[in-house]
Amino acid sequence: MLKRSPLRAISLRIPAAPTATLSLRPHLIPRSSLSTMASVDERIKELQDKIKALKVAKQDASKEVEEMKALKAQQSKDKKDGPAGFQLKVPKGTIDHKPAAALLRKKIFATLEGIFAKHGGEVIDTPVFELKEILAGKYGEDSKLIYDLQDQGGELCSLRYDLTVPFARYLAMNGVTSMKRYHIAKVYRRDQPVMSKGRMREFYQCDFDIAGTYDPMVPDAEILYILIEALTALDVGEFTIKLNHRKILDGIFELAGVPADKTRAISSAVDKLDKLPWADVKKEMTVEKGLDEAVADRIGQYVGLKVLTVLGKGREVLATLQADEKLNTIASAKEGLADIALLFDYLEHAFGVLDKISFDMSLARGLDYYTGIIYEAIVEGSAPPAPAAADAAAPAAAGKGKKAAKSATVNEDGVDESTVGVGSIAAGGRYDNLVNMFAEAAGSKRDKVPCVGVSIGVERVYAILEQRRRAEAAKPREKETDVFILSLGKEGLLPERMKLARKLWEAGIKAEYQYKAKPKAERQWAQAADDQVRFVAILAPAELEKGVVRIKEQGIERAAGADNGEEVSLDNVVEYLKARLG
Amino acid sequence: MLKRSPLRAISLRIPAAPTATLSLRPHLIPRSSLSTMASVDERIKELQDKIKALKVAKQDASKEVEEMKALKAQQSKDKKDGPAGFQLKVPKGTIDHKPAAALLRKKIFATLEGIFAKHGGEVIDTPVFELKEILAGKYGEDSKLIYDLQDQGGELCSLRYDLTVPFARYLAMNGVTSMKRYHIAKVYRRDQPVMSKGRMREFYQCDFDIAGTYDPMVPDAEILYILIEALTALDVGEFTIKLNHRKILDGIFELAGVPADKTRAISSAVDKLDKLPWADVKKEMTVEKGLDEAVADRIGQYVGLKVLTVLGKGREVLATLQADEKLNTIASAKEGLADIALLFDYLEHAFGVLDKISFDMSLARGLDYYTGIIYEAIVEGSAPPAPAAADAAAPAAAGKGKKAAKSATVNEDGVDESTVGVGSIAAGGRYDNLVNMFAEAAGSKRDKVPCVGVSIGVERVYAILEQRRRAEAAKPREKETDVFILSLGKEGLLPERMKLARKLWEAGIKAEYQYKAKPKAERQWAQAADDQVRFVAILAPAELEKGVVRIKEQGIERAAGADNGEEVSLDNVVEYLKARLG
Structure with a gap:
């Protein structure tokens, strides 16, 4: 509602004559329909009042709740089929985050921001849309999912598709050659939404990236440490980080005899191994992509073998590959293996987190983009077991003393179809060429700005935490109010409630009261209970004369009889509440 | 960088053959240009290293800084005119918020969120775009400024234009009839940007609104209290809240004889009184809008008179209007005056903030949209004095013991052209019909959902705080790191630095070290100094053998000689730093 300049009126211009230019077409609604709806509305309101009263009196309200729900459902159906033809809704693939959900997300963000700042992260905030040409040519066939303005x-502009390309653009545009940055913001993909799986067209990403020319694996190790720290702090449950290295994969392809022009296509097929069995992936390689069967089989020896794909112990996989003489004749594979060995040293000896890492040859994600290590965090409770290897994977998970092998609908290839695609909760990797691509294109030749980063999937974190809350059957709080000020007696005591509220606000205490001059006692109690406010401050004429207020803690069952709270002097109420709130 | 499902590759697909589909056209850049740029780049890098070294040695580097700046300016010019024709930039009217700016904004948001939550506010988060028909017909002639997808x-969707319409849509769609909500988010207007004045196409709004049917002026009083609390907490300097009431203005128009069909046009003319002198506004009313001169003069008696427009004391203006017998014959004016009287009682006796309120008949903002009180907060340092009345306004301001009348370029009509339009820092009002408009249009007749709200202009708050920081010549911090871990000696001690960092991170202490195996001492000191990190933790072989680290506080000038810091046992370093960091 803020006016930006005196000459520009930005207000909502509702025409004086309501029939003039209203686009919402209220005149299309027949009067009969309106009046029916009105009476349903009234009945619902009646029921709501009754339910509140019954709840306050701690009596059974289930019959009333049922009737109300039925009426609301009918009403909502009527509205959809309604004659007006106008639907009040948000665009497809988007949602309103309501208070409880928005508050939980805020807490997730605060946890992540605290960790990012602890590691020296700087925050940047880029526009929600970029020039179309900045995004063009960056997302391959997924470019069709970009929203254009x-x-x-x-x-010509487009909504950002991720936070990585804007970051690379930022570095190149400002000539920044080293930076740790974090960015939490919404990104946009015009994809087919699957709301039940949390795949939306507007969703949050939380990215932390380290840009700069440093010694090998030092920033990479810290990124992985940050990822582990974040998932631990967010308390998402047991998780594993699948790790691979682009140069090792390239080496395997070279060794297997994949023609250079087929590398992308083949690595994209490998990328499907967490969803499809090897037989299907092999078929894609040979039948669809024309690879020799012998070449595919050689790839299979590396990415399809149990011991290599699922063994939780990174050191053993590394040792197996280091002992592979043929593989070590390929320069890029050798470099990749040296990187991994160094990384494992840092993660084990300096940071003590190697047990969270699984070295997984079947991870091939984002190969066109990444140039070094790549990784993906999987929450074990919902992770798909590795194809044809669920039995091998189980002991590793059980070894941590938590969930053993899942009892799920595993198909003949060992793929649990029910959990496919819901396990990945964070991902990232090293990308050393992206920033330069921008800088060079703009006519400025710069030193390389190598980057490594991670993106945490907030929507999945949210889904896990929300699911847990539901399982605990706790009603989520929608606000943070600590004290509800209510009045007893006919006078209403509005100015007194206001004055006490002001006193508490000035002391930084979260306080509310009802905006009625003479509110009913039961309505006030109901509001305090609904909002789960911890303390109720009771103002009444007799107490006020004595200069005291009664403070009652809600939701605490007392051993004996009615709890009337504690009388506290108005002069001391701030100190009293501060002490009890901690 | 997060992969959303195994079947969807969202990576940046940089083609294997770089000439294939790259849209950034690096092949258009002549080689000669590239090599010139490369040598300039090298020189700049040389200079940067030299400047750093000089700074570490506390020697004068101004010559080097100058040369570097000139080279960078030339380079940036070359880039713009460059043969590639490709510009690395953000879309017109948008900016990247860099770390220092983003951090300051984060602090502004945290302050506001704390206040909003203290008053029982619930946060919601709506999509950045809405269905086009939701926004249609809401912004009058400004609808042309809406960004469409x-x-x-x-x-068909459009980017949100403000946060008020999405809030009203949310209430109507979810059948919510009472709610205190806050929302801090970016909004979009395809306006002609004036970056120097902070008018951008993408900018933040911070809104707090109270929806629900309550007793008169109770939520209104709290909204104004919140606004005053917020501006005080943000420390924007002396401010005043100009207040008016739509019903009083309507009454004045009725009394003056404005034809009903001209009300909107005339109130929009009145709205310009903070920018134009009365003579111009009158001309607009009579010549452009065909109002009788006698009618315009009668309006002028109310909105143009010194005593009514500028007197800071709301009570006196109220008394003058209450004593106006003719005005009190108009029902709407009488209702409005009763509202204001009640509001003033709450603000004075319960909340003690009436001295911040100026009752201003010339404030007419958003009349098509608001139905009750309207207000606008003006920061006095940058507010335009009321036309032809600067002398009357000055004593009121001076009376608060702060800034007296401004010495500015006041024109013959008393308007300070240099400050026009930059004074308003927040605004809002009561709008009782908007939610219903949605509900009715969707075919659902509901009780009214009256609302009152305020929107705080973050960009202006930011501009004021940033200006002050510049005036104090303080270099803003870009990150929050508290401890920089550096190593002395040839070994580099990377694993030891990592281990100490891990120890500090685990204790929640913000710590960094350089990502080099064997970093140079001066480079490490320079980084710690650049980032204004408070403590440096010095690891060196001799100390490590003793199990100690030296902790040195930066930026503290010691009375005598070199400060080598304090030796602290590695076992106690966490407790030591926590105590010193407070």
Whole structure:
């Protein structure tokens, strides 16, 4: 509602004559329909009041709740089929985050921001849309999922698709050659939404990236440490980080005899190994992509073998590959293996987190983009077991003393179809060429700005935490109010409630009261209970004369009889509440 | 960088053959240009290293800084005119918020969120775009400033223009009839940007609104209290809240004889009184809008008179209007005056903030949209004095013991052209019909959901705070790191630095070290100094053998000689630092 300049009126211009230019077409609604709806509305309101009263009196309200729900469902159906033809809704694939959900997300963000700042992260905030040409050519066939803004004259723009390309653009544009940055913001993909799985068209990403030319694996180790720290702090449950290295994969392809022009296609097939059995992936390689069967089989020896794909112990996989003489004749594979060995040293001896890492040859994600290590965090409770290897994987998980092998609908290839695609909760890798691509294109030749980063999937973190809350059957709080000020007696005591509220606000205490001059006692108690406010401050004429207020803690069952709270002097109420709130 | 499902590769697909589909056209850049740029780059890098070294040695580096700046300016010019024709930039009217700016904004948001939550506010988070029809017909002639998304099949959507319409849509869609909500988010207006004045196409709004049917002026008083609390907490300097009431203004128009069909046009003319002198506004009313001169003069008696427009004391203006017998014959004016009287009682006796309120008949903002009180907060340092009344306004301001009348370029009509339009820092009002408009249009007749709200202009708050920081010549911090771990000696001690960092991170202490195996001492000191890190933790072989680390506080000038810091046992370093960091 803020006016930006005196000459520009930005207000909502509802025309004086309501039939004039209203786009919402209220005149299309027949009067009969309106009046029916009105009476249903009234009945619902009646029921709501009754339910509140019954709850306050601690009596059974289930019959009333049922009737109300039925009426609401009917009403909502009527509305959808309604004659107005106008639907109040948000765009497809988007949702409103309501208070409880928004508050939980805020807490997730605060946890992550605290960790990012602890590691020297700097925050940047880029525009929600970029010039179209900045995003063009960056997402391959997924470019069709980019939202474009309409051409209303001037530049052509698109909504950001991720936070990585804007970050690379930022570095190149500002000539920044080293930076640790974090960015939490929404990104946009015009994909087919699957709301039940949390795949939306507007969703949050939380990215932390380290840009700069440093010694090998030092920033990489810290990124992985941060990821582990974050998932631990967010308390998402047991998790594993699958790790691989692009140069090792390239080496395997070279060794197997994959033609250079097929590398991308083949690595994209390998990327499906967490969803499809090897037989299907092999078929894609040979039948669809024309690879020799012998070549595919050689790849299979590395990415399809149990011992290599699922063994939780990174050191053993590393040792197996280091002992592979043929593989070590390939320069890139040798470099990749040296990186991993160094990384494991840092993670084990300096940071003590190697047990969270699984070295997984079947992880191939984002090969066109990454140039070094790649990784993906999997929450074990919901992770798909590795194809044809669920039995081998189970002991590793059970070894941590938590969940053993899942009892799920595992198909003949060992793939649990029910959990496919819901396990990955964070991902990232090293990308050393992206920033330069921008800088060079803009005509400025710079030193390389190598980067390594991670993106944490907030929507999945949220889904896990929300699911747990539901399982605990706790009603989520929608606000943080600590004290509800209510009045007893006919006078209402509005100015007195206001004055006490002001006193508490000035002391930083979260306080509310009802915006009625003479509110009913039961309505006030109901509001305090609904909002799960911890303390109720009771103002009543007799106590006020004595200069005291009664403070009652809610939700605490007392051993004996009615709890009337504690009388506290108005002069001391701030200190009293501060002490009890901690 | 997060992969959303195993079947969808969202990576950046940089083609294997770089000439293939790259949209950034690096092949358009002549080689000669590239090599010139490369040598300039090298020189700049040389200079940067030299400047750092000089700074570490506390020697004068101004010559080097100058040369570097000149080279960078030339380089940036070359880039713009460059043969590639490709510009690395953000879309017109948008900016990247860099770390120092983003951090300051984060602090502003945290302050506001703390206040909003203290008053029982619930946070919601709506999509950045809405269905086009939700925004249609809400912004009058400013609708042309709405950003539309391209029609890529499916629904037509537009970027949100403010946070009020999405809030009203949310209430109507969810059948919510009472709610205190806050929302801090970016909004979008395809306006002509004036970056120097902070008018951008993408900018933040911070809104707090109270929806629900309550007793008169109770939520209104709290909204104004919150606004005053917020501006005080943000420390924006002396401010005043200009207040008016739509019903009083309507009454004045009725009394003056404005035809009903001209009310909107005339109130929009009145709205310009903070920018234009009365003579111009009158001309707009009579010549442009065809109002009788006699009618305009009668309006002028109310909105143009010194005593009514500028007197800071709301009570006196109220008394003058209450004593106006003719005005009190108009029902709406009488209702408005009763509202104001009640509001003033709450603000004075319960909340003690009436001295911040100025009752200003010339404030007419958003009349098409608001139905009750309206207000606008003006920071006095940058507020335009009321036309033809600067002398009357000055004593009121001076009376608060702060800034007296400004010495500015006041024109013949008393308008300070240099400050026009930069004074308003927050605004809002009561709007009782908006939610219903949605509900009714969707075919659901509901009780009214009256609302009152305020929107705080973050960009202006930011501009004021940033200006002050510049005036104090303080270099803003870009990160929050508290401890920089550095190593002395040839060994580099990377694992030891990592281990100490891990120990500090685990204790929640913000710590960094350089990502080099064997970093140079001066480079490490320079980084710690650049980032204004408070403590340096020095690891050296001799101390490590003793199990100690030296902790040195930066930026503290010691009375005598070199400060080598304090030796602290590695076992106690966490407790030591926690105590010193407080």
